[in-house]
Amino acid sequence: MSNILVFVETRQGKIRKSSLEAITLAKKIGSKAIALVVDADADKIATELKEYGPDAVYTVKGIKNYSPDAYREALSAAIEKSGAKIVLASQTAMATDFIPAAAAKLNAGMVTDALEVKIDGGKVVTRKPIYAGKVLADYAINSDIAFVTIRPNVYPAESAASSPAVEELAVSIPVPKAEAKETKSASDELDVSEADVIISGGRGVKGPEGFEPLKELATLLGGAVGASRSAVDSEWISHQHQVGQTGKTVSPVLYVACGISGKIQHLAGMSSSKYIIAINKDAEAPIFDIADFGIVGDLFQVLPELTKKVKEVKG
Numbered sequence: 001m002s003n004i005l006v007f008v009e010t011r012q013g014k015i016r017k018s019s020l021e022a023i024t025l026a027k028k029i030g031s032k033a034i035a036l037v038v039d040a041d042a043d044k045i046a047t048e049l050k051e052y053g054p055d056a057v058y059t060v061k062g063i064k065n066y067s068p069d070a071y072r073e074a075l076s077a078a079i080e081k082s083g084a085k086i087v088l089a090s091q092t093a094m095a096t097d098f099i100p101a102a103a104a105k106l107n108a109g110m111v112t113d114a115l116e117v118k119i120d121g122g123k124v125v126t127r128k129p130i131y132a133g134k135v136l137a138d139y140a141i142n143s144d145i146a147f148v149t150i151r152p153n154v155y156p157a158e159s160a161a162s163s164p165a166v167e168e169l170a171v172s173i174p175v176p177k178a179e180a181k182e183t184k185s186a187s188d189e190l191d192v193s194e195a196d197v198i199i200s201g202g203r204g205v206k207g208p209e210g211f212e213p214l215k216e217l218a219t220l221l222g223g224a225v226g227a228s229r230s231a232v233d234s235e236w237i238s239h240q241h242q243v244g245q246t247g248k249t250v251s252p253v254l255y256v257a258c259g260i261s262g263k264i265q266h267l268a269g270m271s272s273s274k275y276i277i278a279i280n281k282d283a284e285a286p287i288f289d290i291a292d293f294g295i296v297g298d299l300f301q302v303l304p305e306l307t308k309k310v311k312e313v314k315g
């Protein structure tokens with residue numbers, strides 16, 4: 001078993017939930033889980049991480065704004081220092097941006113968007129969807145160091161108290177060719193890629209106001225609102241909500257598809273959801289082929305009924 005280095009992503013001083021999931025996975029498959037935090041407030045983050053059981057935390061505090069060059073250098077320094085043979089991160093936009101560059105620099109193998117990671121015969125073996133989610137493929141990584149990004153919400157984060165040694169790394173930070181001047185979430189809304197419940201709307205919601213009943217149910221269930229590309233392209237809802245091949249990949253416990261036909265590009269982003277409920281007035285809509293529960297009907301009649309029932313159950 002090898003030491004595993006986990007890149008812990010922070011946004012505006014907050015740890016992303018999916019990075020905690022990566023630490024939990026590292027603890028299950030590695031001998032030591034070492035977290036890397038790149039943040040001016042890294043000491044505070046390191047204290048918060050104690051609840052999730054890393055064996056050590058490396059901090060890099062000198063990088064003011066996100067840049068792929070600087071983060072790649074921080075990761076490379078942490079790999080060298082830790083001697084880790086496995087590097088894990090959550091499959092986020094940031095990780096997708098800079099981690100492949102760190103892998104390429106070391107001529108190392110990398111698997112993105114993994115649904116399963118295990119050690120088999122001394123090798124890192126991963127399972128991931130290919131062909132827009134139609135096929136699950138197993139990949140063994142043969143290089144000396146293996147890089148893997150994991151789909152959020154697949155391995156639940158588990159708390160495990162620890163007293164990790166915290167060490168600041170000295171990193172020679174390159175002058176970035178490009179850097180983020182400001183990183184601001186479009187809103188404080190829960191991100192679909194981290195939500196356990198998603199109520200998602202497609203062309204069937206008919207307009208921006210058609211998302212209101214979806215928002216009500218999502219709020220009631222502590223979830224997020226998702227959307228098909230048709231709804232986003234029609235400018236009924238912003239792109240950060242889009243699920244699918246050119247949007248976000250999600251794995252919630254519950255995905256409710258309202259007025260979404262179920263085209264392959266949409267399914268590519270949500271077919272690994274644990275339970276799928278489809279509401280569609282066309283009984284032949286392909287979304288019903290992958291749904292666990294299907295309701296043939298008008299979403300504007302079905303959703304208020306569903307919301308009423310949820311309110312009754314919740315008291």
Ligand SMILES: Cc1cc2nc3c(=O)[nH]c(=O)nc-3n(C[C@H](O)[C@H](O)[C@H](O)COP(=O)(O)OP(=O)(O)OC[C@H]3O[C@@H](n4cnc5c(N)ncnc54)[C@H](O)[C@@H]3O)c2cc1C
Pocket residue numbers: 201202203204205227228229230231242243244245246247248258259260261262263264265266269279280281282285297298299300
């Ligand atoms: C390269 C590429 C990338 C793409 N990436 C994405 C992506 O990331 N995400 C994505 O979603 N799509 C993506 N698409 C588009 C995709 O092919 C579909 O066009 C899109 O998903 C369809 O969206 P929809 O299901 O909302 O609309 P439609 O296919 O028009 O379906 C609307 C559905 O709503 C139902 N409906 C209508 N009124 C009601 C009502 N009152 N109550 C209940 N049901 C109702 C209809 O029966 C129908 O099934 C991509 C396409 C390409 C070519």
